[in-house]
Amino acid sequence: MRVLAVGAHPDDLELYCGGTLAKYADNSHEVIMAHLCSGNKGGTNITPEELAQTRGNEAKAAAKLIAAEVLGPIAGDLDLYPTEQMRIKTVDIIRQAKPDVIFTHSPNDYMADHVITSQLVFDASFSATVPLYKTSLPAHEDITPVFYMDTVAGVGFEPTDYVDITDYIETKKRMFLCHRSQFQWLEGHHKFEPISMLETVAKFRGLQCGVTYAEAFRKLNSWGRLRTERLLP
Numbered sequence: 001m002r003v004l005a006v007g008a009h010p011d012d013l014e015l016y017c018g019g020t021l022a023k024y025a026d027n028s029h030e031v032i033m034a035h036l037c038s039g040n041k042g043g044t045n046i047t048p049e050e051l052a053q054t055r056g057n058e059a060k061a062a063a064k065l066i067a068a069e070v071l072g073p074i075a076g077d078l079d080l081y082p083t084e085q086m087r088i089k090t091v092d093i094i095r096q097a098k099p100d101v102i103f104t105h106s107p108n109d110y111m112a113d114h115v116i117t118s119q120l121v122f123d124a125s126f127s128a129t130v131p132l133y134k135t136s137l138p139a140h141e142d143i144t145p146v147f148y149m150d151t152v153a154g155v156g157f158e159p160t161d162y163v164d165i166t167d168y169i170e171t172k173k174r175m176f177l178c179h180r181s182q183f184q185w186l187e188g189h190h191k192f193e194p195i196s197m198l199e200t201v202a203k204f205r206g207l208q209c210g211v212t213y214a215e216a217f218r219k220l221n222s223w224g225r226l227r228t229e230r231l232l233p
C-alpha cells in the first residue's frame with residue numbers, strides 16, 4: 001500500500017502517528033510524510049526563513065529513519081487558509097503520492113493550521129479523483145479512506161481504531177527527537193515536555209485497547225471512504 005500522512009507542521013506526524021508510520025514502513029509499505037506549513041513560526045530568537053530551513057531538514061531526518069518520502073510545505077505557519085489555491089496544492093500532494101490510505105489531523109484539533117489541514121485534506125482527497133478538476137498532475141484513481149489522528153494530549157478525541165505500536169515506540173521517539181528546534185519551544189510556549197507527552201498518550205491509548213503502547217485514530221465515516229479490509233497495520 002501507499003500510505004500518505006498529512007500534518008500541519010514538520011513534527012506533527014511523529015507525535016500523532018509516528019509509530020503507525022514506522023510499522024507500515026517495517027511491513028514494506030510505501031510511506032509519504034507531508035507537512036502543509038513550513039514550521040517557520042514555531043520558535044523564538046531566529047528568523048522565520050532560518051527556522052523554515054531548519055525544520056525542513058529536521059523533517060527529512062525523521063522521515064529518513066523509516067525511509068519515508070517528504071512532501072510540502074505549501075504555506076508558512078498561520079498562513080494556511082481553505083482557499084482555492086491551497087486546495088489545488090493539497091490536491092497535487094495527493095495526486096503525487098497516489099495513496100491507498102490517508103492520515104491527517106482531527107477536525108477538532110487545537111489550532112487553526114491543524115483544523116485547516118484536516119479540512120483541506122478532506123476536500124482535496126475527493127477533488128484529486130475528479131479528472132476535470134485540472135491541476136499540474138493527472139487525477140488520482142480512488143476516493144481514499146481517511147483516518148484522523150489523535151488530538152494533542154487526546155483532548156476531545158473519540159477513537160474508532162487503534163494500532164499497537166509497542167515495538168515501535170522507540171522509533172517514534174527517535175523520529176521526534178530529530179526535531180531538536182522544537183524542544184525549547186514546546187516546553188516554553190506549549191508548556192509540555194514532548195517526549196513525556198508522547199509516551200503518556202501512547203500508554204493511555206494502549207490501556208484502552210490492551211497493549212503497552214498504542215496510537216488512536218478515528219475513521220472518516222462517509223460514503224466512498226469505507227473498506228471491508230483493515231487498512232491499519
Ligand SMILES: [Zn+2]
Binds near residue numbers: 012
Ligand atoms: Zn502542529
